[in-house]
Amino acid sequence: MNGQLTDNGPDAQGRFGDFGGRFMPEALMAALDELTAAWQEAMADETFVAEFQRMLREYAGVPSLLYDATKLSEVAGARILLKREDLNHTGAHKIRNVLGQALLTKRMGKTRMIAETGAGQHGVAAATAAAYLGLECTVYMGEVDTQRQALNVARMQLLGTEVIPVTSGSRTLKDAINEAIRDWVASVDRTAYCFGTAAGPHPFPAMVRDFCRGIGDEAREQCLELTGALPDAVVACVGGGSNAIGLFTAFLEDESVDIFGFEPGGDGVETGRHAATIWAGEVGVLHGARTYVLQDEDGQTLESHSISAGLDYPGVGPQHAHLADIGRAHYRPVTDAEAMDAMALLARTEGIIPAIESAHAVAGAMELAEERPGSTILVNLSGRGDKDMGTAIEWFGLGQASEDGTPEPATEKQIAEGAK
Amino acid sequence: MSTSVAFEKARGEGRAALVGYLPAGFPDVQGGIDALTVMVESGCDVIEVGLPYSDPVMDGPTIQAAAQRALENGFRTADVLRTVEAVAATGAPTVVMTYWNPVSRYGTERFATDLANAGGAGLITPDLTPDSAEEWIAAADSHDLDKVFLVAPSSTDARLRYTAEACRGFIYATAVMGVTGARASTSDLAGPLVARTRAVTDLPVGVGLGVSNGDQAAEVARYADAVIVGSAFVRPLLDAPDTATGLKALAALTEDLAAGVRRG
Numbered sequence: 210m211n212g213q214l215t216d217n218g219p220d221a222q223g224r225f226g227d228f229g230g231r232f233m234p235e236a237l238m239a240a241l242d243e244l245t246a247a248w249q250e251a252m253a254d255e256t257f258v259a260e261f262q263r264m265l266r267e268y269a270g271v272p273s274l275l276y277d278a279t280k281l282s283e284v285a286g287a288r289i290l291l292k293r294e295d296l297n298h299t300g301a302h303k304i305r306n307v308l309g310q311a312l313l314t315k316r317m318g319k320t321r322m323i324a325e326t327g328a329g330q331h332g333v334a335a336a337t338a339a340a341y342l343g344l345e346c347t348v349y350m351g352e353v354d355t356q357r358q359a360l361n362v363a364r365m366q367l368l369g370t371e372v373i374p375v376t377s378g379s380r381t382l383k384d385a386i387n388e389a390i391r392d393w394v395a396s397v398d399r400t401a402y403c404f405g406t407a408a409g410p411h412p413f414p415a416m417v418r419d420f421c422r423g424i425g426d427e428a429r430e431q432c433l434e435l436t437g438a439l440p441d442a443v444v445a446c447v448g449g450g451s452n453a454i455g456l457f458t459a460f461l462e463d464e465s466v467d468i469f470g471f472e473p474g475g476d477g478v479e480t481g482r483h484a485a486t487i488w489a490g491e492v493g494v495l496h497g498a499r500t501y502v503l504q505d506e507d508g509q510t511l512e513s514h515s516i517s518a519g520l521d522y523p524g525v526g527p528q529h530a531h532l533a534d535i536g537r538a539h540y541r542p543v544t545d546a547e548a549m550d551a552m553a554l555l556a557r558t559e560g561i562i563p564a565i566e567s568a569h570a571v572a573g574a575m576e577l578a579e580e581r582p583g584s585t586i587l588v589n590l591s592g593r594g595d596k597d598m599g600t601a602i603e604w605f606g607l608g609q610a611s612e613d614g615t616p617e618p619a620t621e622k623q624i625a626e627g628a629k
Numbered sequence: 630m631s632t633s634v635a636f637e638k639a640r641g642e643g644r645a646a647l648v649g650y651l652p653a654g655f656p657d658v659q660g661g662i663d664a665l666t667v668m669v670e671s672g673c674d675v676i677e678v679g680l681p682y683s684d685p686v687m688d689g690p691t692i693q694a695a696a697q698r699a700l701e702n703g704f705r706t707a708d709v710l711r712t713v714e715a716v717a718a719t720g721a722p723t724v725v726m727t728y729w730n731p732v733s734r735y736g737t738e739r740f741a742t743d744l745a746n747a748g749g750a751g752l753i754t755p756d757l758t759p760d761s762a763e764e765w766i767a768a769a770d771s772h773d774l775d776k777v778f779l780v781a782p783s784s785t786d787a788r789l790r791y792t793a794e795a796c797r798g799f800i801y802a803t804a805v806m807g808v809t810g811a812r813a814s815t816s817d818l819a820g821p822l823v824a825r826t827r828a829v830t831d832l833p834v835g836v837g838l839g840v841s842n843g844d845q846a847a848e849v850a851r852y853a854d855a856v857i858v859g860s861a862f863v864r865p866l867l868d869a870p871d872t873a874t875g876l877k878a879l880a881a882l883t884e885d886l887a888a889g890v891r892r893g
Contacts, residue, residue, distance in 0.1 A: 232756050234687050234756055240783065391686060391807075394686075395808070493730045497756075504734065508735070509683040
């Protein structure tokens with residue numbers, strides 16, 4: 210991290226081209242202005258930046274490795290480099306964002322953090338940062354998700370965070386965001402909203418990007434050191450898009466580097482059961498930003514679908530919408546089945562079990578490798594797959610072994626246990 | 630017809646105006662029109678018709694539940710225009726209160742045209758501030774519609790001035806830092822907010838969020854030009870065992886509130 214605002218936007222209104230901005234209740238405008246000013250001052254303050262970097266290094270295990278995945282590369286027919294964000298504390302890139310926001314919360318003199326979470330990964334990360342920095346923390350989580358992800362609810366509770374199940378709307382991530390915003394409107398004087406992705410109203414898309422951009426800054430340097438050249442392409446999965454924008458930012462000015470985001474294609478975009486927002490959505494306003502949105506003819510938000518809870522969101526960060534619009538980055542869908550195949554492939558070739566989110570990026574890299582054999586493709590392996598074993602057991606029919614060693618499908622009961 | 634007509638009339642009678650809200654399509658389109666008509670007949674000076682939306686971040690549980698029910702019953706954006714047309718025909722100035730995406734999706738210019746043709750007075754926009762409203766302001770001005778933006782206790786004086794300059798019709802002052810919903814006591818933040826708003830504009834200032842009965846209305850009417858009531862009107866319709874009972878309760882509540890704004 211260089212402590213500078215990038216020149217990739219946004220403008221003073223928080224717009225990236227036609228996207229972004231701040232579509233929010235007036236009640237939050239003063240707080241968003243205050244947050245923008247505090248963040249910009251903090252990023253210009255060497256003490257803040259040094260403390261952020263110290264926490265990343267000493268607590269989160271950053272910089273993460275850039276791993277030359279030679280066995281996977283053999284299968285792919287291209288050189289695949291994995292940025293091992295799965296090795297960070299709490300098992301994903303998200304620790305970078307929450308440590309940045311929690312440190313900023315302390316600096317602003319606020320004592321409480323709220324966060325939304327889908328599967329619970331951002332919630333666990335926020336709860337971790339709150340515990341580490343001594344902040345009170347409340348996490349909103351759709352009721353449906355609290356039932357599917359009881360283990361993450363328990364993690365947050367053990368870390369001292371209050372988890373509130375959200376029963377409104379579709380009872381999933383987008384409703385958890387709505388409820389967190391409602392809390393924030395009523396508690397903004399002492400509460401910071403630790404937003405989980407590079408979406409939402411200004412300054413969140415830019416602020417979250419800047420807290421995560423170490424991913425790309427490190428990877429670019431590591432790639433030059435390892436291969437003596439820049440990669441031909443960089444690849445990440447895109448839900449809201451924090452890990453992707455964290456990777457892409459360092460490469461935006463490198464004209465020789467192609468940029469690819471892979472969106473959750475669910476059962477296939479043609480089925481309507483997906484969360485491929487840029488690929489299949491249309492421009493609208495959701496959660497404070499103008500961006501691509503999965504919506505019906507009347508602008509009502511549609512429910513999204515993905516096997517990966519972390520990508521299951523009907524909106525996308527506005528800078529991604531802009532990068533797609535100007536053609537600097539390309540976004541394509543990857544289906545549930547392709548992602549699960551990639552999860553198994555990476556596990557068996559390299560002994561790395563990726564998060565299903567990150568498996569979308571691996572699947573995308575395999576597709577690119579076929580199109581451009583011999584090229585170097587840098588993939589952000591944004592998280593580890595421990596949290597996804599319930600889904601894997603069910604998908605692959607794992608969990609029991611017969612006497613000759615062949616896998617047997619788990620029982621319904623085991624699946625239910627695993628899913629917890 | 631601008632809402633200013635109703636404010637001038639109320640001012641002429643030496644009282645505050647009563648602004649009543651219900652979401653369109655709740656419990657269904659005709660049921661919503663019937664309910665809003667009862668509110669006009671029982672003493673509302675201005676009607677706000679809500680446009681139900683899937684992600685209403687400024688609404689508490691009561692209005693969320695009503696909007697959700699409208700959506701489940703198949704509410705379409707065109708239904709809000711139908712509702713406005715029917716209610717405006719009673720003679721009460723009628724505005725639409727809407728989150729921004731449904732209007733953006735319908736097409737801002739097209740919505741303004743259709744709203745004006747339906748006899749609507751304008752829009753209240755809870756998640757659109759003048760900062761992002763260039764398109765809407767242009768459309769409203771070309772169709773002679775009211776632009777009602779919100780101010781909050783957290784608004785700085787600079788933002789109050791900025792917002793007031795962009796408003797036409799009236800200014801919506803949110804009485805509390807929080808979402809819609811009936812509250813037991815009126816807010817002590819509303820009075821100072823109204824005073825700060827008056828210092829920067831001559832437009833009427835309406836106060837909303839939390840008012841649910843005549844006594845609270847009377848208290849707010851002492852310092853505001855309008856008392857805005859939403860969730861309290863939704864409640865009897867949600868609770869009533871049948872339509873007739875709901876409408877009867879709605880009429881009684883409206884009369885209580887209308888008496889309240891005359892006591893203020």
